Amino acid sequence: MDRISPIVKIFTRKLFPFILLYGCYLISHGHLSPGGGFQGGVIFGSAIILLGLVEGVKLTEKRFKEDFLSLTKNIGMLIFILLGFTGMFFGYSFLSDFLPRGKVGTVPSAGLILFLNLTIGFMVGTGIAVIFYRTVKHGSEE
Amino acid sequence: MNRILTITLLLILAFFLFSAVKLDYGRLHPELSEYYISHGIADTGALNMVTAIYLNYRVYDTLGEATVFFATALGVFMLLRKDKEGSADG
Numbered sequence: 001m002d003r004i005s006p007i008v009k010i011f012t013r014k015l016f017p018f019i020l021l022y023g024c025y026l027i028s029h030g031h032l033s034p035g036g037g038f039q040g041g042v043i044f045g046s047a048i049i050l051l052g053l054v055e056g057v058k059l060t061e062k063r064f065k066e067d068f069l070s071l072t073k074n075i076g077m078l079i080f081i082l083l084g085f086t087g088m089f090f091g092y093s094f095l096s097d098f099l100p101r102g103k104v105g106t107v108p109s110a111g112l113i114l115f116l117n118l119t120i121g122f123m124v125g126t127g128i129a130v131i132f133y134r135t136v137k138h139g140s141e142e
Numbered sequence: 143m144n145r146i147l148t149i150t151l152l153l154i155l156a157f158f159l160f161s162a163v164k165l166d167y168g169r170l171h172p173e174l175s176e177y178y179i180s181h182g183i184a185d186t187g188a189l190n191m192v193t194a195i196y197l198n199y200r201v202y203d204t205l206g207e208a209t210v211f212f213a214t215a216l217g218v219f220m221l222l223r224k225d226k227e228g229s230a231d232g
Binding site: 030031032033034035036038070073077080081084095096097101102104105109110111112113116117120123124127128130131134135137138 | 183186187188189190192193194196197198201202204205207208209211212214215218219222223224
């Protein structure tokens with residue numbers, strides 16, 4: 001692991017929060033500009049994967065624990081389905097838009113789409129990071 | 143006899159393939175795509191038409207995609223776990 005040059009390590013540490021921020025931007029503006037939950041989530045997960053490749057999984061797991069990421073993935077899927085059922089209490093059909101809408105072109109303009117994008121984004125990002133953790137740990141054991 | 147049967151089946155298959163190539167799917171229902179373009183923003187409030195379709199008109203499809211991804215991640219999570227109990231016994 002010590003064959004990685006310090007330039008890569010330092011730049012990864014500096015770039016890491018900006019990649020996370022870009023992923024959050026893609027997720028939260030998915031209904032206004034190109035992007036969305038799946039794409040932003042993949043960028044979110046690839047930031048954690050980059051940190052894991054450069055710093056090693058053991059150091060990365062001090063900040064992003066595997067159990068926490070797995071829990072986030074499960075809760076994201078649960079919230080996606082629960083959001084679908086919430087509309088049924090207000091007289092709408094399953095997964096239909098029941099929230100009030102703001103002005104077109106601003107972030108709260110699309111009602112439920114924003115929240116569906118958020119749950120999908122966090123589920124995809126943490127899910128990809130969990131898959132990465134599992135494969136790396138499995139490979140390093142044997 | 144077998145050869146004649148094979149050739150006949152191939153000819154029938156070729157006929158259906160050629161008739162399928164000639165179909166023009168782009169002009170069958172232009173009113174559907176026109177409806178999405180003209181009513182999309184009023185219906186969903188989303189400027190991005192791709193998001194408007196996959197999270198409002200076709201949100202069941204997205205539920206299926208999310209379920210497929212969730213099942214994949216769960217499968218990797220379950221298959222590649224450390225078998226602590228097994229190693230303690232053996």
